[in-house]
């Protein structure tokens with residue numbers, strides 16, 4: 001399968017009074033069409049900032065200062081090729097190189113995000129059905145007329161989840177019967193019982209798990225190609241968590257959409273993902289298939305992460321902290337060395353002199369950012385077939 005998203009050298013910084021925070025630092029990422037790609041890491045490792053960078057949701061004092069985020073979409077490439085030839089490479093479009101107006105129009109229709117906190121995606125004074133119908137409407141207008149998307153900065157508009165909505169509500173005035181029916185269909189799709197009745201209820205009448213489902217429905221309103229789910233189940237109890245993951249699984253199979261799943265939970269990764277990137281201190285330190293990362297990892301951080309969990313199932317997949325603190329991401333404290341050096345049991349002189357490059361093992365995708373990676377790959381290749389006594 002082809003790549004749908006390619007992130008290269010992405011750096012997102014926050015300019016604070018304490019100094020420059022390197023929240024995402026020279027990050028590379030490739031996501032294939034139709035896969036579930038996981039990003040796993042401790043809190044503060046830059047997972048959410050990565051997701052928000054892809055969604056173009058970085059607000060001041062944050063800023064994407066370097067790198068490219070490319071999206072593989074033939075229609076978009078055709079739309080921008082003439083005016084912005086430098087942004088287009090085949091069907092890949094560099095989202096940083098096209099006007100903000102066009103980039104924003106992709107939100108909800110090409111990329112949608114499910115946020116950690118569903119309440120933040122709903123207006124408490126409107127029914128869930130009204131809001132879903134309006135989301136459907138916004139997407140319809142945007143895809144019917146992509147070149148003349150309304151100005152997104154009118155003061156009568158506000159941002160809600162993936163959408164910029166109008167405050168000139170009640171939205172009934174603007175929402176067609178068709179959109180309202182679609183809203184009910186979406187509620188049904190995400191497994192809300194009695195969707196016709198529930199559509200007329202307000203967000204506070206929904207339980208946490210139901211509101212999470214409604215938010216997934218909202219994210220699906222524009223039939224996105226890529227769904228980004230940022231800790232989609234953290235706020236939910238274990239049973240509901242499992243149900244929401246099942247739902248994402250089903251939706252992915254039905255629609256074939258690509259999912260970028262962000263979590264601190266290795267159990268969720270093992271259950272949901274095809275490939276995974278392990279994130280630490282603003283960078284992906286190791287990436288590969290589940291097998292590469294769970295069984296054949298070469299980065300000491302991945303080792304620590306997995307080693308801290310004797311049994312994935314028993315531990316509920318929770319990450320136990322590795323000794324030492326997550327480093328400050330302040331630029332002047334990070335220095336020019338491996339970000340993991342302070343906590344790494346294998347650190348040596350070399351690691352303090354410069355940050356290690358990505359080192360791929362020659363397979364498709366497995367790579368790690370560690371000076372020891374090369375030797376580790378060689379050692380694992382040096383083992384003859386049947387070394388462990390298995391007859392093939």
Ligand code: SF4
Nearest residue numbers: 338341344351370371
């Ligand atoms: Fe540890 Fe050095 Fe590898 Fe960093 S580069 S993870 S400090 S061995």
Ligand code: MG
Nearest residue numbers: 043044047048
């Ligand atoms: Mg986060």
